[in-house]
Amino acid sequence: MNEEYVWVIDDDRSIRWVLEKAFKQAQMQVTCFESADEALDMVRSNAIPPDAIISDIRMPGSDGLALLKQLKQHQSDTPVLIMTAFSDLDSTVSAIEGGAYEYIPKPFDVDDVIAKTRRACKSHREKFQSTQAKSNTSSDGASSTSSASNNALAAPALLGDSSAMQEVFKAIGRLSRSKTTVLVNGESGTGKELIARALHKHSPRSQQPFVALNMAAIPHDLMESELFGHERGAFTGAQAMRVGRFEQADGGTLFLDEIGDMPSQLQTRLLRVLSSGEFFRVGGHTPIQVDVRIVAATHQNLQLLVEENLFREDLYHRLNVIRIEAPPLRDRQEDIPQLMEHFLHQAALELNENTKTMSPSFRRHIAALTWPGNVRELQNTAHWLTVMTNEQELSIKHLPKESIAAAIDEQEKWESNFKLWAMRLLASGESDLLGKAIPTMERILIESALNQTDNKKQEAAKLLGWGRNTLTRKIKELGLNPKA
Numbered sequence: 001m002n003e004e005y006v007w008v009i010d011d012d013r014s015i016r017w018v019l020e021k022a023f024k025q026a027q028m029q030v031t032c033f034e035s036a037d038e039a040l041d042m043v044r045s046n047a048i049p050p051d052a053i054i055s056d057i058r059m060p061g062s063d064g065l066a067l068l069k070q071l072k073q074h075q076s077d078t079p080v081l082i083m084t085a086f087s088d089l090d091s092t093v094s095a096i097e098g099g100a101y102e103y104i105p106k107p108f109d110v111d112d113v114i115a116k117t118r119r120a121c122k123s124h125r126e127k128f129q130s131t132q133a134k135s136n137t138s139s140d141g142a143s144s145t146s147s148a149s150n151n152a153l154a155a156p157a158l159l160g161d162s163s164a165m166q167e168v169f170k171a172i173g174r175l176s177r178s179k180t181t182v183l184v185n186g187e188s189g190t191g192k193e194l195i196a197r198a199l200h201k202h203s204p205r206s207q208q209p210f211v212a213l214n215m216a217a218i219p220h221d222l223m224e225s226e227l228f229g230h231e232r233g234a235f236t237g238a239q240a241m242r243v244g245r246f247e248q249a250d251g252g253t254l255f256l257d258e259i260g261d262m263p264s265q266l267q268t269r270l271l272r273v274l275s276s277g278e279f280f281r282v283g284g285h286t287p288i289q290v291d292v293r294i295v296a297a298t299h300q301n302l303q304l305l306v307e308e309n310l311f312r313e314d315l316y317h318r319l320n321v322i323r324i325e326a327p328p329l330r331d332r333q334e335d336i337p338q339l340m341e342h343f344l345h346q347a348a349l350e351l352n353e354n355t356k357t358m359s360p361s362f363r364r365h366i367a368a369l370t371w372p373g374n375v376r377e378l379q380n381t382a383h384w385l386t387v388m389t390n391e392q393e394l395s396i397k398h399l400p401k402e403s404i405a406a407a408i409d410e411q412e413k414w415e416s417n418f419k420l421w422a423m424r425l426l427a428s429g430e431s432d433l434l435g436k437a438i439p440t441m442e443r444i445l446i447e448s449a450l451n452q453t454d455n456k457k458q459e460a461a462k463l464l465g466w467g468r469n470t471l472t473r474k475i476k477e478l479g480l481n482p483k484a
Helices: 014-023 036-044 064-073 087-099 110-135 163-176 192-201 221-230 265-275 303-305 315-319 333-351 361-366 374-388 402-427 433-452 459-465 468-478
Strands: 005-009 031-033 052-056 080-084 101-104 180-184 208-215 253-257 293-298 322-325
Touching: 005 014, 005 036, 005 110, 014 031, 014 110, 031 036, 031 064, 031 374, 036 052, 036 064, 052 064, 052 110, 064 080, 064 087, 080 110, 087 163, 101 110, 110 402, 163 221, 163 322, 180 192, 192 208, 221 265, 265 315, 303 315, 333 361, 333 374, 361 459, 402 433, 433 459, 433 468, 459 468
Parallel strands: 005 031, 005 052, 052 080, 080 101, 180 293, 180 322, 208 253, 253 293
Antiparallel strands: none
């Protein structure tokens, strides 16, 4: 039987109906279950196993994570795609740590779910065929012991339902059991340290120290001592032995922010430590061995610094094992109201004030701003609003003048350029301006919405204020070719 066979588990009847219809149209066999317990009963009855399972995470009875755990106990290697409307970091990491093949936030794009399910089915069949070819008469008795780390380490929250943040959450989940060095790239204020703390929190090192050091905030002549410590009398003013950040982070994680500002001499020492785990304190003669995971971050283009001989190429490759991109706020605008709500609540707690609420127009307006200072600017604005606004409900007039001016400037710039374009065409004798402008505007808006939603048509249509069918028709009319 060549047809892929999938199970859909969701207590929401409408979700089951939509997915069942979509999978059948895609020539895939499908069985639906109202609960994880029903599906587990089928597993225990030794029914024909599916090639993939698509399950909600929060349901009455056993939830999606319990399903993953039970499947492991039954030695099932069927890939499970977890769906949820609660797409926060902890849920994502728990699902991936629990063995989920993929994590799908709701609302989902049906085509995207089908594509991911096909990949899961293909992976499962290839794995099964490989195992069959190797096993012959012997059986593999190795058992996997995986327990999701449920530690109590407090760390600042990473928030966001946007596709850009979901990619960050997935990366953190996939790295949760790894010692791999990670490089976090992103503009200032995008939350690079929050990503580093989340990597630490969801790692086996979570009960050990997390030590952060901003290379841009330390004078160059003190960096070596700051990182590696010094012995008494190593230099003028060194009246006592000092333990450096590497020793402080032993067993845990060392976060090196703005790594691009590290001087070349120190880059050589750091490379040696990364290679051997060994270093000397300044003025010391006894080697010190440490076990430290490095997470580095920068807003700079390290590859460009390498080309300009400002950063060691070998160190760059040593740091750039896994890269996580911290998205700027302008690329995750749907997250802005949620983040503002969080920061307003945070500021109210700090200042012992009532939490401000946001009017619908305020929500729409802040989501349209570019926020060049990113999340940090948004957080500072929330604090300013809590202190400076007497009214309980926030409206656009309450924003700092510079935020309003920036928005007006952006709007005026766009309108001015558009007006200039129209005047030039009229001056050159052109006509049918609407016939030229509207398709161009629609193309730009469609491409922007598809880019924003990672080519998920259902989500893109919602952003444009259209139905999915309208978007599909417009894509054909304009001859656009979005990625699958």
